[in-house]
Amino acid sequence: MASDKSPAPQLKSASGRRLQNRDRLESDILLQAVRVFAESGYEGASIATIAERAGLSKQNLMYYFPSKQQLYQRVLDDVLDDWLARMDLLAHPDDEPGDVLRAYISAKLRFSREQPWASRVYALEVINGAPLYGGQIRDRVVPLLRKDIAVFEQWIAAGRIAPVNATHLMFTIWAMTQSYADFSAQMALVLDRKQLLRRDFDEAEQLITRMVLAVVAVPDLTGEKKPP
Amino acid sequence: MASDKSPAPQLKSASGRRLQNRDRLESDILLQAVRVFAESGYEGASIATIAERAGLSKQNLMYYFPSKQQLYQRVLDDVLDDWLARMDLLAHPDDEPGDVLRAYISAKLRFSREQPWASRVYALEVINGAPLYGGQIRDRVVPLLRKDIAVFEQWIAAGRIAPVNATHLMFTIWAMTQSYADFSAQMALVLDRKQLLRRDFDEAEQLITRMVLAVVAVPDLTGEKKPP
C-alpha cells in the first residue's frame, strides 16, 4: 500500500508518524471523493466540495492529488481493487455450482450494500461510455467477466447446470445486484423509506438466488422448506 | 402536439410553416440534447455542444430553451412520456400472467434498444439521487411501479403465479432490462463488438423471460421446443 522508499530510517518514529498522517489524509480525501463523484458525476463534482468535506483547503488537497483527473482515476482504481478482491469467488469451479452462484450473488449484493458510492461511481463511468476509464475496464474487468462466463460454460458442457446463454446469465446477475446500489434512490421511493434496509437486501438476495438457480435448474436449498 | 393558438388564420400556410419550423428545430435540439446529457451528465453537458450538433448557435438555442435546467427537465419529461406510453401493458391483469410478463419484458428491452440515450439520462439522474427530478419520479414513476407490483400480488393471491416478493420481482425485471441500455458499453467490451446487436437483445430477452417465468413457475412456451 504505502510506498517503501522512506529515505530516513534513523527517524523511524517521526517519519512513520508523518507517513501515517499522510495516509490518513489521503484516505479521508478518497472517502469523500467517492461520495461526491457518485452524487454529481465527474464534471459535476468540484475539488472545493471534496476538500471542504474532508476538512482541508482546495489547494492543500491539490498537494496530495495534483489534478482532478488523477484523483478520479485513483478513486476508480480503489473501487476496482475492492471489488475484484471480493469477486474472486468463482475461482473454485469444482465446487457445487449452486453454492458458487449463491456465494457470488451474496458477495456482489454485499458490495452494493456496503459500498454504494463505489458502485455508483463505476456505473456513472460505464453509462457515459467509459471515456476516462475504458482502458482499465478492458484490461481488468472484462477478463474477469470472461473467466466467470467460461466457468459457466464448463458447467454446462459437463451437464452440471442446464444449458443457458452463459454471457447473458452473467450480465443479468451483474445487473440485478448492481441495481441495488445504483437505483436505490428509486427503490426507496417505491418502498416508502428513506433508504434501503438490511432486510431489503436479504429479500433481494433470496429472490435473485431463486431466479438464477431456477433457470439453471439447480435445486434451491435456501431457506423455508427443508427436507424431512 | 403543436399549440393551437395561432392568432392569424388568414395566413394559415405561412404561420403553419413557421410553427412547423419551430417544432422541427425544437425536436432537433431535444434529439441532440438527450445524447449529450447521456454522454456527459447534466453538468458535463454544455449548451454549446448541443447547439453545435443541432446546427445552430448557442444563443439561438437559448431563445428556444431559456435555461439549461429547463432544457434538461424537458428532456426528462419526454423520456418519461415515451416510456410511460410503452409501459401501459400491465393494464390487463386478466390476461395470462405469462403473456403479460413476456410482453412487459419485451417492451422494456425494446425501449433499451431503441432509446438507449433516454434510458441513460434517466439512469444518471436516479444514480445521482434524483436531485433535479425526484418530484416527477415520485409523482409519475413510483405510482406506476406500485400499480404493477399490485398486479403481481393479485396474481399470487389468486394462485395464478407462485408466491414471490412482488416488489423485488419488479426491481429485478427493471434492473435486467434497463442494464442493456445503461451498461451496453461494458457488455460490448465483453462480447468484443463495437455495440450490441439485435441478436444480443433477442438472446437477452429469451434468458430474462426464462428466468422470470421459472421463478413464478409459469410454463415457458417461448421458442425451441413446440408441441407436435
Add this chain to the structure above:
DNA sequence: GTCTATAATGGGATAGAC
C-alpha cells in the same frame, strides 16, 4: 428570430510566502 458582444460566475490549476 438570429446575430455580436459581453457580463458574471465558478472552477481547475499555479506561484510563492511562511
Add this chain to the structure above:
DNA sequence: GTCTATCCCATTATAGAC
C-alpha cells in the same frame, strides 16, 4: 506541507443591434 493570492479558461446567461 499549508496558506494567500491570483491566473486562466469554460460556461451560462443577458443586452441590444439588425
